[in-house]
Amino acid sequence: MKSQPQKLPQIASPKASDPASTNDIRVRHLTWMILARALDDRMCKLKAQNLVPGSVFTGRGQEAYSAAGGMCLRPGDVFAPLIRDQAGRLAFGETIIDVVRTCMGKRTSSMRGRDGNIHRGNLDIGLLPMISHLGAMVSVVAGMLMARRFKGQLVGNDLTVGMASIGDGGMNAGALHEALNLAAVEKLPFVLLVANNQVAYSTFNDRTFACRDLVDRAVGYGVCGHSCDGTDATACLTTVSDAVARVRRGEGPQMVVATLLRLAGHGLHDPAEYVTPELKSRFGDCIQLDSNTLKVQGILTDADIERIWDDARTRIAAAVEQAMHEPDPDPAQEDWTAYSERDLKKVRS
Amino acid sequence: MTLAYLEAIRLALGESLDEDPRVFVYGQDVAGAFGGAFKVTKGIAERYKDRVLNAPISEDAMAGVAIGAALEGMRPVLEYQFADFATIAFNQFVNHAGTMFWRTGRSCPIVARLPVGGTPGGGPFHSQMPETWLSNHPGLVVVAPATVADAYFMLKDAIACQDPVMYCEHKYLYYHLKAEFDKTRAEHLPLGSAAVRRPGDDCTLISYSGMVHECLRAAEILDRDHGIDCEVIDLRCIRPLDTETILTSVCRTGRVVVATESWPFGGVAAEVLALVSSEAFSHLDAPPRRLCALDVPVPFHPDLFAAHHPDAERIAEAVLETMAF
Ligand SMILES: Cc1ncc(C[n+]2csc(CCOP(=O)(O)OP(=O)(O)O)c2C)c(N)n1
Numbered sequence: 001m002k003s004q005p006q007k008l009p010q011i012a013s014p015k016a017s018d019p020a021s022t023n024d025i026r027v028r029h030l031t032w033m034i035l036a037r038a039l040d041d042r043m044c045k046l047k048a049q050n051l052v053p054g055s056v057f058t059g060r061g062q063e064a065y066s067a068a069g070g071m072c073l074r075p076g077d078v079f080a081p082l083i084r085d086q087a088g089r090l091a092f093g094e095t096i097i098d099v100v101r102t103c104m105g106k107r108t109s110s111m112r113g114r115d116g117n118i119h120r121g122n123l124d125i126g127l128l129p130m131i132s133h134l135g136a137m138v139s140v141v142a143g144m145l146m147a148r149r150f151k152g153q154l155v156g157n158d159l160t161v162g163m164a165s166i167g168d169g170g171m172n173a174g175a176l177h178e179a180l181n182l183a184a185v186e187k188l189p190f191v192l193l194v195a196n197n198q199v200a201y202s203t204f205n206d207r208t209f210a211c212r213d214l215v216d217r218a219v220g221y222g223v224c225g226h227s228c229d230g231t232d233a234t235a236c237l238t239t240v241s242d243a244v245a246r247v248r249r250g251e252g253p254q255m256v257v258a259t260l261l262r263l264a265g266h267g268l269h270d271p272a273e274y275v276t277p278e279l280k281s282r283f284g285d286c287i288q289l290d291s292n293t294l295k296v297q298g299i300l301t302d303a304d305i306e307r308i309w310d311d312a313r314t315r316i317a318a319a320v321e322q323a324m325h326e327p328d329p330d331p332a333q334e335d336w337t338a339y340s341e342r343d344l345k346k347v348r349s
Numbered sequence: 350m351t352l353a354y355l356e357a358i359r360l361a362l363g364e365s366l367d368e369d370p371r372v373f374v375y376g377q378d379v380a381g382a383f384g385g386a387f388k389v390t391k392g393i394a395e396r397y398k399d400r401v402l403n404a405p406i407s408e409d410a411m412a413g414v415a416i417g418a419a420l421e422g423m424r425p426v427l428e429y430q431f432a433d434f435a436t437i438a439f440n441q442f443v444n445h446a447g448t449m450f451w452r453t454g455r456s457c458p459i460v461a462r463l464p465v466g467g468t469p470g471g472g473p474f475h476s477q478m479p480e481t482w483l484s485n486h487p488g489l490v491v492v493a494p495a496t497v498a499d500a501y502f503m504l505k506d507a508i509a510c511q512d513p514v515m516y517c518e519h520k521y522l523y524y525h526l527k528a529e530f531d532k533t534r535a536e537h538l539p540l541g542s543a544a545v546r547r548p549g550d551d552c553t554l555i556s557y558s559g560m561v562h563e564c565l566r567a568a569e570i571l572d573r574d575h576g577i578d579c580e581v582i583d584l585r586c587i588r589p590l591d592t593e594t595i596l597t598s599v600c601r602t603g604r605v606v607v608a609t610e611s612w613p614f615g616g617v618a619a620e621v622l623a624l625v626s627s628e629a630f631s632h633l634d635a636p637p638r639r640l641c642a643l644d645v646p647v648p649f650h651p652d653l654f655a656a657h658h659p660d661a662e663r664i665a666e667a668v669l670e671t672m673a674f
Contacts, residue, residue, distance in 0.1 A: 115452045123420060123455050131444050139410035140445070143417020143425075150373060150400070150423060175440070178407035182414065185405055338447065338488035340456040340511045344541030344589060349365075349505030 023299045029071060029233055030294060031308050033063035033287050036087035038312040039096060042320065043103050044268055051324075052103045057118050059084035061231075061263030062195055064286035067091045068236040069163055069193050072244040078144050080128040080137035080164040083118045084195060084262070088165070093125050096315055100323040113329035135173030138164045138192065142179055145188045157249050159189040166192060169200020171217070172208055180253070184222040187252040191243050192223070194255060195230060197262035198283075202274045215257040223253045230260030231283055233290035260286070352530040355389060355523035357497045358462070360532075361504035362426065363393040366400060369424060372508060373400040375411055376428030376462075386430045387464060387523060408434050412441030415459040416449070424508055425459050432463035432517065433477045446513035447488030456511040460504070465493070466519040466559050466610055467658065469651035476647035476654075478558070478611035483515045484588045485615070490540065491588040493517040495561035497528040498535040499544075499585060506540045519559040526562070543591035545598065549580035552604040552668050555595060555621055557584040560608050566661035567608075571668055579668060587617055592624055599625050603634035606667050608659045613641035635674035638667050 040058035047056045059066055062084040070091025073079055079092045086099070101109035102120035111120050111129065121129025126144075130137055141162040148154050170176055171194060183190045194214055198205055211217060218225025224246065228239035236258060243254035261283035265272035294300040341347055352360070365372045374390060380403040384391025394401040404411045408429065415425035429435045435442070442461065449457035467476035484491045490512050494500045500518065507514035538544055546561060547568050554564040561583045568579040580598050584590065599605045605625055607618040618639035625637050640659040648654050 111452060112454075119452070121453070123453055129453055131448070133440050133444060136409075136413060136440060136445060139407075139413025139441070140417035140420070142410070143414035143419075144421050145417075146414060147418040147421030147423045150418070151421075175409045175413070178405070178410035179413060182405055182407055182410045338451045339490070339589075340450040341490075344490065344510070344512075344586070345539040347506050347510045347540050348537075349502070349509040 025071075025237065026234065026294065027300060029064070029067055029237055030287070030290050030300075032067040032071065032087050032091045033233070033290065034308050035096075035312040035315075036063050036067065036090055037287055038309065039090070039099055039316055040086055042316050043099070046103065046320065047268055052117075053105050054117055055267035055269050056103065057083040057267045058264050059086045061261055061283070061285060062197060063087040064233040064236045064290060065193065065195055065228075065230040065240070065258040065260065066165070068233075068240040069165070071237070072241045073161060073163060076126065076160055078126040078128065078141055078160070078162040080130060080141050080162075082130060082134070082137075082165040082167065082170070084167070084197070085165050089127065092127060094122065094127060097319040097322060098122070100316075100319045101326065104323055105328065106323055106326045107329040108323075108326045133173075133175065134170035135166065135175030135179065138166070138176055138179035139182060141190060142183045142186065142188055145190060146186060154189065159248050159250060161189050161191060161244055161247050163191045163193060163244075166194050167200060168194070168196040168198070168205055168214060169203065169208055171214055180221050180223065180255075183253045189247045189250070190253040191240075191247055192253070192255045193240070194257040196257055196259050198279065199262055199275065201266045201270075202272075213257065215255065218255040221253075221255075223255045224251065226254065226256045228256065228258050230258030231286045231289055233286055234293070350530060351527050352497050353524050354497050354500045354519070354526040355387065357501040357530060358504055358518060359389050359391070359393065361501045362389065363396070365424075365426070365505060365508050366393060366397050369508070371422060371424040372426060373402065373418070373423060374426050374428060375402050375404050375414060377404055377406060377430045379403060379428050385428060387520070389428065389462075408437035409441055412438040412446070412459075412461065415461070416441060416446050416457055419457050419459045420455060426508060427459065427461045429461060429463050431475050432465040432479045433474050435461065435463050435479055439482070442483065442489060442513065442515070443486035447486050449488070450512065451488060457513050458511050459513045460507045460516055461514070462504075462516050462518060464520045465517040466521055467647050467654060468521050469654050470649060471520075471647065471654070472649035473646035478517070478609070480515070480517050480587050481611050481616045484617065488513065489588060490514045490586070491517065492540065492586050493519070493558040494585065495519070495522070495558055495583050497526060497530050499538065501530065501532060502535075502537045503540065503585070510540065517558060521559050538585065541586050541589050541591060543585055543594040544583045545580060545594070546583045547579065547581040549578040549602070551578045551602060552606060552671055553580045553582060553598045553602045554664065554668065555582045555584065555605060555607045556609060557587065557617070558610065560610050560659065563659060563661045563664055564608055567664035567668065570661060570665045575669065577668060577672055584617070590620065590624075592628070595621060595624060596629050599629045600632040603632055604671050605633075605637045606664065606671055607637070607639045608664050609639070609641050610658045611642055612644055613639065614644065616641060635671045638671055640664060640667055
């Protein structure tokens with residue numbers, strides 16, 4: 001369980017002319033989506049069992065879009081996910097065991113119990129551990145890309161990519177505005193994935209922005225804008241991979257806006273009674289929709305899909321079983337310093 | 350050679366760019382022949398066109414860029430045009446840079462140069478002392494050089510430091526403070542240590558940044574007019590605080606006055622007095638005193654400004670009262 005062979009081969013392009021390879025990519029996409037959904041569901045259960053401190057935030061309904069983001073990245077790229085990105089995180093290389101450990105606050109987790117749930121990350125693979133403050137991660141991704149430029153690593157037409165997520169609510173944070181403008185000024189190889197899930201906690205679009213569509217903002221930043229239906233898995237793959245391909249070629253920052261609906265409360269604590277049945281009726285569930293499409297097109301059978309779910313649940317169960325027996329952090333053993341310099345007096349230029 | 354405080358900062362910055370390809374400077378108007386609002390990067394910006402870069406007016410994003418670049422192995426030095434505008438970057442400093450090591454085990458070696466302190470006519474938004482609110486959060490090193498040698502060495506050490514350093518440089522000292530400086534002979538004090546700028550036996554005077562010079566003047570007045578021998582301590586480094594130097598001095602003199610240019614509530618002076626009261630209580634011969642700026646925004650008119658913060662005369666008065674207790 002320690003090192004899971006989760007990392008599937010990189011997608012070339014879902015537009016690839018060979019339909020077999022395209023189908024393969026679509027199946028892998030659905031597989032990530034299902035793994036993320038099953039993992040989110042299991043974390044909710046663990047919370048109900050009182051094994052998870054804090055709340056649980058899920059990416060229910062956003063898996064198609066998020067997984068497309070993660071799948072379009074490669075080792076060496078940088079990804080700054082947010083709270084609805086379980087699918088993208090997994091597709092980028094996060095391990096199931098680390099998700100479970102971090103949610104449980106285990107000493108063995110990447111955050112060692114010092115931070116938890118969605119704030120996890122793994123800097124060794126370029127997966128940034130988000131701070132809560134919406135918009136704050138974008139400039140950090142920009143800084144990482146600028147560092148690579150300083151080091152002479154951003155040359156050619158197959159560039160490293162930095163990707164960050166944001167929601168319709170986070171799009172209105174000052175930090176986001178500063179950072180996106182800066183990324184555009186520096187012409188960085190950066191993709192912003194905007195998930196417009198209609199609602200920021202309980203506040204709907206009409207109280208958070210006044211422009212016609214968030215993608216209209218792209219041109220104002222000097223960024224290339226793209227839109228897709230976030231409930232349509234193929235559209236997500238096609239649109240995000242096109243944006244990422246442009247970035248790799250050196251065309252500068254891209255913004256993709258997906259339209260979808262958050263299919264759960266803000267967190268597990270939130271029954272989201274403010275989401276009306278009328279609104280719900282306008283959006284499907286990307287996993288159900290994609291499963292149906294793949295069946296109708298003869299690419300997967302019911303049994304295949306059942307196997308994907310079973311496999312996901314089995315792997316998650318094994319991770320939970322393992323994490324359950326791992327140690328919690330011990331206040332007596334903790335190294336209670338926020339400084340990395342052990343003795344500042346020894347620092348010498 | 351005679352060097353102004355600002356020239357010492359420029360020298361340290363230029364040498365850091367010379368010596369270390371990981372160093373870059375990022376800030377508003379720092380690039381090209383212009384060389385920054387206060388001209389700190391003048392001359393060096395032209396030598397390092399690709400490592401001294403202008404930033405948009407985006408103080409938060411500048412800090413984010415530095416954090417990201419530091420994670421990738423660079424040594425960013427940010428120039429904030431005025432420390433007052435670093436309020437915009439507060440989030441990235443305290444919540445991101447300051448938490449990075451604790452949360453992830455990764456160091457976040459950024460330096461933010463913050464031009465602090467008041468000058469006549471500066472007014473409420475070009476005069477502030479941010480060290481108090483920066484110091485309250487764990488994970489940041491906060492330094493405030495008061496001498497030409499410190500301006501030079503502390504900046505170089507800040508760049509060498511693995512932790513995020515808030516380097517508070519006093520605008521009044523930029524050109525007003527000049528000293529003979531030979532880096533091969535000057536005393537290179539380490540970060541994290543306070544300095545005794547004037548030894549004395551009767552009363553300990555504690556301050557940092559520009560206020561050190563008012564304390565030194567007060568000590569002269571007290572010596573000349575009253576025969577009172579003050580020990581003047583320059584904290585140099587607010588976080589971490591050199592508690593040993595403070596306590597050693599106060600235990601010996603039994604009297605302490607702390608003077609700061611920043612506001613009183615929950616400030617650095619309050620921290621020093623809390624330390625002294627709890628750790629050196631039995632050695633005290635008089636109540637510890639603090640003199641801070643008045644608890645209103647920094648005023649614009651030079652007369653109001655002069656009355657707003659402690660000066661040598663007011664510090665000397667406070668020492669006399671402490672001595673008379
Ligand atoms: C700067 C900031 N303000 C407030 C919050 C609290 N908060 C967390 S998520 C959230 C809603 C975010 O909405 P949106 O960006 O649309 O993302 P979604 O939750 O819908 O995925 C809020 C208000 C925060 N994390 N950061």
